[in-house]
Amino acid sequence: MAIKEDVENVVQENIREPLMRGGREGSGRGGSKEDQGMVYLSTFVAVCGSYEFGCCLGYSSPTQSAITEDLNLSTSEYSLFGSILTFGAMIGAITIGPITDFIGRKGALRMSCAFCVVGWLAIYFAEGAWALDIGRLATGYGMGAFSYVVPIFISEIAPKNLRGRLTALTQLMIVSGISVSFIVGLVVSWRALALIGLIPCAVTLFGLFFIPESPRWLANTGRHEDFEVVLQKLRGKEVDVSYEAAEIQNYIATLNSLPRSKLLDLFQKRYLPSVLTAVFLMVFQELGGINGVCFYVSDIFEQAGFSSTVGTIIYAILQVVVTGIGASIMDKAGRKPLILSSASGLLLGCVVTAIAFFLTAQELALTVAPVLAVTGILIFIGAFSIGMGAVPWTIMSEIFPINIKGQAGSLATLVNWFGAWLCSYTFNFLMSWSTYGTFILYAAINALAIVFVIFFVPETKGKTLEEIQAAISKEGSEENIKRRNGQHFCG
Template identity: 25%
Template structure:
């Protein structure tokens, strides 16, 4: 990595308008969270034979097919973002999600259930691919960490809402209610300006100036920021083909590989499996509580801890939260796995306590920080394509682990499965310690240099970044 100075970004005052823009964008992740949390209705769906019968194998497909769809869609998400613009594509995704939820809720045919699930997955794929970079580009520098945490925060809230609905209502009522957020959240996006980065790439300089003025809430400094955007490599690299060519350069490829590794190891650590199969896990572990209640507890703790993470992320920093969270998560998974494997006394309660601690720690770092780093570390010349690659590889791992979960548990047992998850989660901390620089307080333009040379200079960058942060906060 380079020893060049990483300068702090210009701090504009945060206004109510900016908060509205950030919340309007981040809240769209509720649809992604409800997509994942909807799987809590599957036990009820299996016991309800009024329309059709659902087997365990079909449950595995309904859980994992979302990842399979996202794998395919993420390959075209980057080009579509460049063609349509991130805000318009986000709006279209919400409309698709609403229509797909309603199709699932009212279909009398099982195959239409799969079609609706696929439609929700397509919408989620576009939201996953474009939301984080868009928030980073449009948020004020001093609250970039908080703004980047909004998707995880609202995604956790969406999952919790789905868990609660699934525990109280029939599956088709829960599915219908999942369509409401997509409809409601479409309206605020009508007032959100388009990304100035994308507008510059489309040679719409005047529109980019207008967008920056609305985003920053003032004219002072807008011309200087616009000049920086016009002189940046991203201003002339709008072609997807050119982005793939630039991706071959080490300074662009290395951050994409690092961020991809964090997401992939996180999924191999069982993050999605634990949440989406929560009811089945608690049933299999023999926990002496209603499994739906246990699942709601998981969702509630995750929401609280993600909110805490969002509030401290710009103060504590990305690396400490990510490394500490990964170590705690991995250790807890390992302990719970050992108790179940050895069938020690009290083992039925250990998975509940262990998973509650795991989800809490996960919400503090492992769940939030990788999304922040995706927006901050992916270089602007390859940001759209890089984000698509991250989502593609991440969801490939997600599909594999979700689809084979029942088979792995049948072969290894729940105890050894949790131990394996723990090892992968610990590797997240190892990757973060070795290759991830501290990014809080640094401007996006200067983060472009963070991976320009060998990783041995990472400590120099971290130290200089911390020095600039202290100066910026003092001013």
């Protein structure tokens, strides 16, 4: 075992040294003068998948009464239709990582679109619960796949000075898809809304003919000539990409000298910091209460004595606007400051909402409680949108070495979707137990998130993917060396 660790440390050192030199040299070339038109086009095509994600997520809310009436569904049958989306997303999360590594990022985007197309058509032609559920399961799979492959693709094509804000566009497009589906669903039939859900898929499938594959995936699969052509296309004809190309190829060549990673390898010491960071960020993102608030926001406003229609409209607008602001400032503010501000706002929003429900339960200040409840919920959704919604996905796409990115990304995405299901499933039970107690619980989870981010989450702003992963590997290697030296000394 000691020999194996020595070899791995030498390999990591070989990764680290040329990267730190070459990365700095390369980062000085091009700068803001880079021709980034192809990066923007590729990002637009990819985030149409995120918009499709939002369409899938927002479909069931405005269509519930119409579908139930037209197809004569019971409450339990419609509940299954709504919830099976999450199970489809979990299946997508489990399988899409290795598939993305095998068929490429563009291939995975095509496959995600195909599942959504099949799902929407099944819903459109449905004459009963069975077809509805099959369609919903298929769209769920596509949604779960998009949640992984879109940020991965964007992070691998974007220059480091744009990577944060471009990756954060995924969350903006998700909330836009949800909001638009909710509004359009009020004026069109549920079958027409299913057809409208095909539009983002059509745009993505068409756009994929005009954008390149991820250069890092091409390099990792040995297609070095294609890799250099694609990297030049993404950075612009006049930009010297030699340093960045050498950095990527050196890193991948060294990783390929290691044994092929398996699922259990994710829990090896050199990978564990990255895996645990991504997994815990996903846990805090979902268990902090966002899905309970999103799915039942109308009921929350009603229980607090405020107009659910007015509250929901304000909620939808705020979510889109604040998410856009967060995306625009991510590369300037940094990942950690944004997520810390976000978690602090979530904590504050939960406390204010808990106070409102406590006052209502005790029949105190009944004219003030509804205003406090709305204020708390709006603080909550604004805070989530500015950081906790997008930053965990951005960090996840940045911190995994490419040789474990598929398996590790699938694990993190699976944890995210399981957390989403757990939060949405338990919310009504918690609210029945105690309205203010529910938000005190969420406040405690968000307080833990603040502590975790302060001590364990790395800042990745302004670094290439290779520099990020080399820095993480350096920390792990130094720990191994200290541990072995201690063992030798004691022995």
